[in-house]
Amino acid sequence: MKKLILGAVLITGSLYARDVMPVNNKLYANECGSCHFAYQPGLMLENSWKKIMRNLSNHFKVDASLNKKDTMTLTSYLVKNSSDKSSAYLSRVITKYTNPNRAPLRITQGQVFRSYHEEVRSRFFKRKSVGSASNCATCHTTASRGIYNENYVRIPR
Amino acid sequence: MKKKILVFLLPLGVFASSFNPAMQNYVNDLKAQAKSDNTNFIDFSAKRGEQIFTSKHIGKRGKSISCSSCHSLNLGNKGKNVHTSKVIEPLAPSANTKRLSDVKNVKKWLRRNFNDVYTKQGTALQKGDVLYFINSK
Numbered sequence: 142m143k144k145l146i147l148g149a150v151l152i153t154g155s156l157y158a159r160d161v162m163p164v165n166n167k168l169y170a171n172e173c174g175s176c177h178f179a180y181q182p183g184l185m186l187e188n189s190w191k192k193i194m195r196n197l198s199n200h201f202k203v204d205a206s207l208n209k210k211d212t213m214t215l216t217s218y219l220v221k222n223s224s225d226k227s228s229a230y231l232s233r234v235i236t237k238y239t240n241p242n243r244a245p246l247r248i249t250q251g252q253v254f255r256s257y258h259e260e261v262r263s264r265f266f267k268r269k270s271v272g273s274a275s276n277c278a279t280c281h282t283t284a285s286r287g288i289y290n291e292n293y294v295r296i297p298r
Numbered sequence: 299m300k301k302k303i304l305v306f307l308l309p310l311g312v313f314a315s316s317f318n319p320a321m322q323n324y325v326n327d328l329k330a331q332a333k334s335d336n337t338n339f340i341d342f343s344a345k346r347g348e349q350i351f352t353s354k355h356i357g358k359r360g361k362s363i364s365c366s367s368c369h370s371l372n373l374g375n376k377g378k379n380v381h382t383s384k385v386i387e388p389l390a391p392s393a394n395t396k397r398l399s400d401v402k403n404v405k406k407w408l409r410r411n412f413n414d415v416y417t418k419q420g421t422a423l424q425k426g427d428v429l430y431f432i433n434s435k
Contacts, residue, residue, distance in 0.1 A: 177382040202359045203381060204413035207406070272383030279383075 160231035163287040166218045172207060173215070178277050180248060181287055182222035183232035188244035190219035201247075231289060249274045261296075270297035315391075315433055317398065324401045325429060331422035339423065347431025350424055358414045365415055365428075373435040390435035398433055 161183035164170050170179050182190065194216040198206040207215070224232035225241075235253045245251050258274070266274040278284040283293040317325055325342075332339045352371065357363035359381075368386060369377040374393040377386035388394040398404060408428070412420035420428070 175384075176379055177384055198413075199358075201381075204358065204410040206410060276383055 158290070159229055159287040160289045161224075161229045161287045162222060162227055162232075163285065166215075168211060169215055169218055172211065176203075176205065177275065178284065180277070182219045183224050183227040183229050183287075184235065184248050185224055185251070186236060186239055186241055186244040187220050187223040187225050188241050189246060190223055191216065192244065192246055194219065229287070247275070265296050268297065317433065320401050321398055321404070324404070325426060328422045328426040328429075332426060335422060342423070342426035342430040344427070344430040344434040347427035347429070350420075350428050351431055355415055356417075358417050363415050365411060373432065389432055391433060392435060398429065404429070 161181040164179050164181055173179050198204055224235040238252050248254055271279050280294050280296050281289050282295055351365040354362045354364045367380050369389050373390035374388055391397045408425050
């Protein structure tokens with residue numbers, strides 16, 4: 142019986158293991174999360190975040206500008222928690238397979254994202270209920286907790 | 299007793315569409331600017347604001363867009379960001395008391411959204427008109 146419980150705990154533990162550290166910054170969750178899913182900093186390299194934060198007034202052709210103070214606070218939060226600084230599993234994979242000199246501006250452009258989603262048909266991403274590949278939490282029901290495990294993927298109709 | 303409560307609540311209803319003191323200060327600043335831009339200026343207009351809010355323009359992305367593209371035509375309803383599909387809480391203060399309550403936030407979104415829809419900053423007159431329109435909802 143004890144073994145069974147231990148086994149169950151181990152399996153559940155690995156299912157619920159955090160692939161990246163969840164967002165723990167209120168300013169980040171409010172500011173960035175008001176327009177899109179608040180991507181965990183551990184999903185991209187420091188270099189990617191720096192590039193993004195340098196040009197918020199033209200953020201994928203949308204004005205996402207902030208005042209200087211908030212921009213600096215958020216840049217430092219993102220850099221400190223970027224994939225290169227994190228020991229979480231997915232962060233380490235992303236760091237390992239991304240060339241820092243060619244760090245992408247979009248998570249979805251990254252090599253790791255692409256290979257993990259290779260088997261996901263592009264028409265799924267285009268579904269109205271999904272919107273685009275950038276809406277992590279639409280299919281990854283546990284995304285906001287930093288869990289991207291495929292066991293919790295539910296692609297909406 | 300019930301009548302008494304009603305009598306007390308009535309004035310609140312009448313003034314429900316007024317701004318909080320910080321917001322009123324900001325609106326007054328906009329008024330002063332609008333007056334200095336045009337000496338004929340008297341007051342902002344919710345009607346002109348509605349036109350600004352609902353009319354379509356070629357926006358920052360090179361596509362036809364209006365404020366209501368994301369905020370919907372009924373400000374009491376939830377909207378949806380057309381770029382990201384993220385739900386936007388209602389803009390009408392009557393449906394969402396957080397709206398038009400924080401000057402910093404209001405300034406930020408006026409700056410961003412005028413850029414996105416009109417590809418330039420709004421004038422004091424335009425900003426005031428839009429604020430009157432939203433506040434009337």
